[in-house]
Amino acid sequence: MLSFILRRLGIMALTMFALTVVVFFLVNLEPNLKKLAITQTESRATAEQLESWLERNGYRQNFFVRYGQWLGVVPKQPNIDAATGQAIPRFRFCDEPSEPAYSGLLQGEFGCSTKFRVPVAERLFPALGATGILMFWVMAVMVPISLLIGVLAGMREGSRTDRTLSMASITTTATPEYVSGVIFTVIFASWLGWLNGSAATATNQGITFSNFTLPVMTMAIYGIGYIARMTRASMVEVMTQQYIRTARLKGLSFSSVVIKHALRNALIAPFTVIMLQFPWLLTGVVIVETMFRYQGFGYALVEGAANNDIDLLLGCSLVSVFVVLFTQLISDIGYAYLNPRIRVQ
Amino acid sequence: MTFFKNNGNKVPDHVHAAAKQVKSGGLDRREFLALASVFGASSAMAYGMIGLPTPARAQDAQPKKGGVLKVNMSIRTPKDPRLADWTEIANSQRQSLEALVLYTPEYTFEPYLLESWEVNDTATEYVMKLRPDAVWTNGDPLVADHLMFNLTRWCDKSVEGNSMVARMGTLVDQATGKIREGGATVVDDHTVKITLTEPDISFIPNLADYPCLVVHPTFDKDGSDFTRNKIGTGPFELESFAVGERVVYKRREDGKWWGGEVMLDGVEFIDYGTDPSAAVNAFEAGEVHANYETTPDYLDIMDGLGLQRNEAVTSITIVARTNVTNKPYDDQRVRNALQLGVDNGVVMQLGVDNAGVVAENHHVAPIHPEYVELPKVARDVEKAKALLAEAGAADFEHELISSDEDWHKNTGDAIAAQLRDAGIKVKRTVLPGSTFWNDWTKYPYSLTNWTMRPLGVQVLALAYRTGEAWNETGWSNKEFDEKLAKALSIIDPEQRKTVMGDVEKILQDSGIIILPYWRKVYNHYQPVVHNYIQHPMQQLNLGKVWLDEA
Numbered sequence: 001m002l003s004f005i006l007r008r009l010g011i012m013a014l015t016m017f018a019l020t021v022v023v024f025f026l027v028n029l030e031p032n033l034k035k036l037a038i039t040q041t042e043s044r045a046t047a048e049q050l051e052s053w054l055e056r057n058g059y060r061q062n063f064f065v066r067y068g069q070w071l072g073v074v075p076k077q078p079n080i081d082a083a084t085g086q087a088i089p090r091f092r093f094c095d096e097p098s099e100p101a102y103s104g105l106l107q108g109e110f111g112c113s114t115k116f117r118v119p120v121a122e123r124l125f126p127a128l129g130a131t132g133i134l135m136f137w138v139m140a141v142m143v144p145i146s147l148l149i150g151v152l153a154g155m156r157e158g159s160r161t162d163r164t165l166s167m168a169s170i171t172t173t174a175t176p177e178y179v180s181g182v183i184f185t186v187i188f189a190s191w192l193g194w195l196n197g198s199a200a201t202a203t204n205q206g207i208t209f210s211n212f213t214l215p216v217m218t219m220a221i222y223g224i225g226y227i228a229r230m231t232r233a234s235m236v237e238v239m240t241q242q243y244i245r246t247a248r249l250k251g252l253s254f255s256s257v258v259i260k261h262a263l264r265n266a267l268i269a270p271f272t273v274i275m276l277q278f279p280w281l282l283t284g285v286v287i288v289e290t291m292f293r294y295q296g297f298g299y300a301l302v303e304g305a306a307n308n309d310i311d312l313l314l315g316c317s318l319v320s321v322f323v324v325l326f327t328q329l330i331s332d333i334g335y336a337y338l339n340p341r342i343r344v345q
Numbered sequence: 346m347t348f349f350k351n352n353g354n355k356v357p358d359h360v361h362a363a364a365k366q367v368k369s370g371g372l373d374r375r376e377f378l379a380l381a382s383v384f385g386a387s388s389a390m391a392y393g394m395i396g397l398p399t400p401a402r403a404q405d406a407q408p409k410k411g412g413v414l415k416v417n418m419s420i421r422t423p424k425d426p427r428l429a430d431w432t433e434i435a436n437s438q439r440q441s442l443e444a445l446v447l448y449t450p451e452y453t454f455e456p457y458l459l460e461s462w463e464v465n466d467t468a469t470e471y472v473m474k475l476r477p478d479a480v481w482t483n484g485d486p487l488v489a490d491h492l493m494f495n496l497t498r499w500c501d502k503s504v505e506g507n508s509m510v511a512r513m514g515t516l517v518d519q520a521t522g523k524i525r526e527g528g529a530t531v532v533d534d535h536t537v538k539i540t541l542t543e544p545d546i547s548f549i550p551n552l553a554d555y556p557c558l559v560v561h562p563t564f565d566k567d568g569s570d571f572t573r574n575k576i577g578t579g580p581f582e583l584e585s586f587a588v589g590e591r592v593v594y595k596r597r598e599d600g601k602w603w604g605g606e607v608m609l610d611g612v613e614f615i616d617y618g619t620d621p622s623a624a625v626n627a628f629e630a631g632e633v634h635a636n637y638e639t640t641p642d643y644l645d646i647m648d649g650l651g652l653q654r655n656e657a658v659t660s661i662t663i664v665a666r667t668n669v670t671n672k673p674y675d676d677q678r679v680r681n682a683l684q685l686g687v688d689n690g691v692v693m694q695l696g697v698d699n700a701g702v703v704a705e706n707h708h709v710a711p712i713h714p715e716y717v718e719l720p721k722v723a724r725d726v727e728k729a730k731a732l733l734a735e736a737g738a739a740d741f742e743h744e745l746i747s748s749d750e751d752w753h754k755n756t757g758d759a760i761a762a763q764l765r766d767a768g769i770k771v772k773r774t775v776l777p778g779s780t781f782w783n784d785w786t787k788y789p790y791s792l793t794n795w796t797m798r799p800l801g802v803q804v805l806a807l808a809y810r811t812g813e814a815w816n817e818t819g820w821s822n823k824e825f826d827e828k829l830a831k832a833l834s835i836i837d838p839e840q841r842k843t844v845m846g847d848v849e850k851i852l853q854d855s856g857i858i859i860l861p862y863w864r865k866v867y868n869h870y871q872p873v874v875h876n877y878i879q880h881p882m883q884q885l886n887l888g889k890v891w892l893d894e895a
Contacts, residue, residue: 034783039422041506043430043782046814049505056505093570116588117422117572189626196630198623200615204590210630293618295590303589306779307422 005329012325016318023317024067027310033059036308040114070111070314072104093117111311115303120315123300128319130203131289131296134215135281142220142227143274149224150231150270155258157236166232173225177284181218181291188214199294215292219284227273234269238262268338275331279324356386357466364394382453384464391453412892413611414874416885417624418637420616422588425569426558427499427509432796433637435555436885440594440612441482441577442558445473446549447886448799450657450878452712454549458487458559458578468546471539472532478603481561483576489531494562496537500524511807512551515542544834550799555884580607580888591615608891628652634892635870635877637885640751641700644867652869655879658702659866660710663753663794665745665760665859670819671789678736680856684722685729686767687760693862696756701862707852708809709845710863713801715832717846719853726767733769742770746791748781757792760859786817793817797882801845802833809852818857825851
């Protein structure tokens, strides 16, 4: 078990390395560097000014040197002002050592966010926290409801309940968030006026029923249909098993058969699906957070990409890799618990 | 040499002559007011000279103390003010950092951090006097050395993106890229004298522009970052700044604002994103008192919420310009054909829901003091086709590029649709705002928005003179350059106007731009808010605002 976890962590580190190299390459393409220079100087600055800014702030150094600096294996040189000979930080909103030093990821430094003008850690972790809250509520709503719907639909295949619930699930799953989000906003915010169509106040004034329901609802409803369909399929299969027939024949009540014998076996497939929802939620929040202006991970990612905020984007990719691989690790361990026949190795 | 003091009761003779022309109908009222105030007349005097009472801003009830004003505005990255490229950036800072001169909603110029200025009658020497009662939040009084520090910063060409360099004109030494030796001298503790090498009538108007905010001498030591160096002269002090979220100000603690007692406990700017429906929700939920801007398509909805509406005519506009270094736009016939294929009135209707004034394809607006009305370019499809055929470009497919901002996109779509109707092939390309500006001066055919400037000559000098950094059309016309240089030095309004008529005509005839309309801008506020106005340059100075919430 321990070697299994260690191996997985090794893979995680390797994936992080590979992904950050790719991201680092992409954010350093010429048009992206130009975009960064524009956002940091003035939108109508001349080409010479942009070039001089990039040169002065070290963006013209060798690609590998800069990646090494970000990683913390190459010392970061202080930015010396040619006129005064004094060290001035590249980004004046983040402190930088005035002597050459290793200050990169391995030293725990995520760098500077050029868009938000704060150290990346100061922006990224609160954003992750905000997304965590959103994810928690989405899961808290989505998982019980979808399992209930799936089990109810799957225990009697082809019944009227099954047909109705299946149709509802297929409809919600077939509607992407950017469609359902708009529909819900029109109905609940503009027309009925019950809920707030913007979650802008949720991150700094606290979450209320009014400003948080729409984003949670939009994300949860999309997932509910999907998980419910998976649960139903699994339930249907379990209900045709020999041992269910045996249980029925020995005179157990239907509810007892479902709860005691079918449920645990039927939950293995949905468990995978639910664990797979975590990475999906991380990408799903990009749309929902932007739409409702909830200041979480997705919003930071979109803003970072729009402004070519190099350090923030690299930080986001690390977090993504971590969330995806870590949830998969947990689900692999979880299998072994749900089904003792499965061994992790 | 005679100097004329602002806010005084003495003005040059030509201003008196101009006042007579207004009365006889020979001169526009706005033109006169801007001119008179640059040459020293107070608002009261300027209005008085043409026989009008000074417009009183609603001074209704007794101001009440207390409350925090919440304004919906996008919170952009807080750059060094001289690099600011959005009015919102300056607005998020100007509650603490202040301007020297204020452009008023009555289209005049008033001293703000300056107590007064004097100008000689050839507009080459300016004497600027600072308010003796202005105090920084750290306790330092504002003195002439601080003004020198700021002038030096504004003239520093080596700072990438320093847009104040262009506004400082001949105060910048082009050889060294710094402030010209002897260009600005300290006269006494509160007075600085500026000597220009060429007449510049736009020097004072430029000081009213949004990037021109005065910072404390320690500003650059703290990294030229307002969120770190919060020392200002304004009515409020910065408490927190979160990009994309909110900016929080509290009333300055020492109570020493030169403008008198500040009624508000504080100000908060909150960012609700670009979706206007979120702004509606914010008003409905009572989360904000006012907004920075209401887009024209949401005017009725906002009115329907029981909010008060402000509006102002501006010279904010967008131009569909061709770059003459690209074929086939080097041919004037092609450019004129594009102008003739479009009805500017229809473009205004589709582009900004009719919220504006139809323009004449040249870059001087009716609110500019030196505006000369030219005949509008009427749509003439037959002539457009004939011109294109003559130039051998009848089958050329034009690619019209714009950013994805709503009114830019809609205006571009309207122009493209009209051209297609006229049988001209047009492909539309819409780029995200974040990449559009990478190459904005180089596109063969694209739309560029231009913000408000108080004088007509200002944008002309920035955007259409030969070799200027912001000359996006690649156009170069010797006659235009000469006449514009002349206009920039002529003081007498009637004489300047004759030159301006030619300048406008040359620009219109060249066909390099379709300039369809001048925008009106709007904002909304809850009835409990008092003294919240729509500034024509969308600047928010909130020191005098108060809330009737108790």
